[in-house]
Amino acid sequence: MLSIRSFARSAPRIVPRLASSTVRQPAARQVFLSHSAWRPARTQYSAAFSTTAIRASKAAEGDEELVAKLESEIEMENEMKEEGGVPTSIKDYLENGPFELQDIPGREDVTLTRQFGDETITVMFSIADLNAIDPEADYQDRALGDEEDLDNINQGNEKGFKVAPEDSDQEPSFPARVNVVVEKPGKGALAVEALAQDGMVIIENAYFYTDASLAHAKTADKLHARQDLYVGPPFSNLDEDLQVLLERYLEERGINTALAIFVPDYIDMKEQKEYLNWLSNVKNFIEA
Secondary structure, three states: OOOHHHHHHOOOOOHHHHHHHHHHHHHHHHHHHHHHOOOOHHHHHHHHHHHHHHHHHHHHHHHHHHHHHHHHHHHHHHHHHHHHOOOHHHHHHHHHOOOEEEEOOOOOEEEEEEEEOOEEEEEEEEOHHHHOOOOOOOHHHHHHOOHHHHHHHHOOOOOHHHOOOOOOOOOOOOOEEEEEEEEEOOOEEEEEEEEEEOOEEEEEEEEEEOOHHHHHOOOHHHHHHHOOOOOOOEHHHOOHHHHHHHHHHHHOOOOOHHHHHHHHHHHHHHHHHHHHHHHHHHHHHHHO
16 A cells, blocks of 8 residues: 555655754854954853853754654654554454564564475565655556556466456555565575565566575675676566466465565555654653
8 A cells, every 4th residue: 555654754844944044044143243343352252152052042942842743743643553553454464374474673674484395485575665665656557557467467368476466446555675585405595586566476586596595695795705696687588488487486385466465565554663663762862
C-alpha cells in the first residue's frame, strides 16, 4: 500500500522558518555594530552580555515550540496507528506463511528465514526503501500501464511469476527491494535481487557463489573478496525459458505473490513504529 504519511512528511515545511531566520539575523548584527561604533568599552561589554542573554531566552522558547510539535506528531501517528491496526495481509502471512520473522526494533533491515529440505532460505528487505520513495511518483498510473503484460499472462504467457494477486482490488504499492539467498551445506549459495510491487515479484539479478558467506557479504573484506568474481549475467540476458524456470524455482520456495504483498505492507507498518520511537527519543532528548 502507498504510504500517504511518508508523502506528507516530505513537504518542505522548514522553508518559511529558514527564510524568516535569515531576514532577522542581519538586522541583529547591524544593531550590534552600530552601538559598538560610538559606545565606550564598558558599555560595549554590557551590550554583548545582554545580546547573549536574549539569544539564550529565544533558544529556550524554541525548545518549547519544538517539543509541542513533537507531541503533536506523536499524537497524530498514534491515532493513525490505532485506526489502521495491523493489516490483514500481515496477520495472515505471519500466521500461515512458511517464513520465520526476525525484526529487531531500531534497525532498518528485516529478515525472513525458512528451511526447505536441506536448503536454508533467507529473505531480506529494508524500511529504507519507503523513506527513499519519490513523493511525486504515480505508482497507480504505472501499475495501470502494466495491464498489457497482465493480459498476456492471463492469456497463457508462461511468464507466470509476475502474476498479479487474485484480488483485483489490490492497491498499488511502492517498489520494495528484496534480496533472497538460497544456501545448501557445502554447495554454495544462489543470491537473487528482486522487486516486490503490486503483488508481483520481479527478478533483476541472480548470482551464484561457491562460498555461501559471500552471498551475505557486509564487511569490507567480504565485499572485496567477491567484487572480481564472475557470478552470472544480468537476469534479463538469460534465455527466456531459463528465466521462467528460475522464477518457478523461487516460487516453489515461497518467493511468491503472498510475499510480494506482505513485504511492502510490513515495511510501511514497521516504518511507522520506528518513526514513533524516533519522535519519542527526540522529544525526551530536547526536554532533558
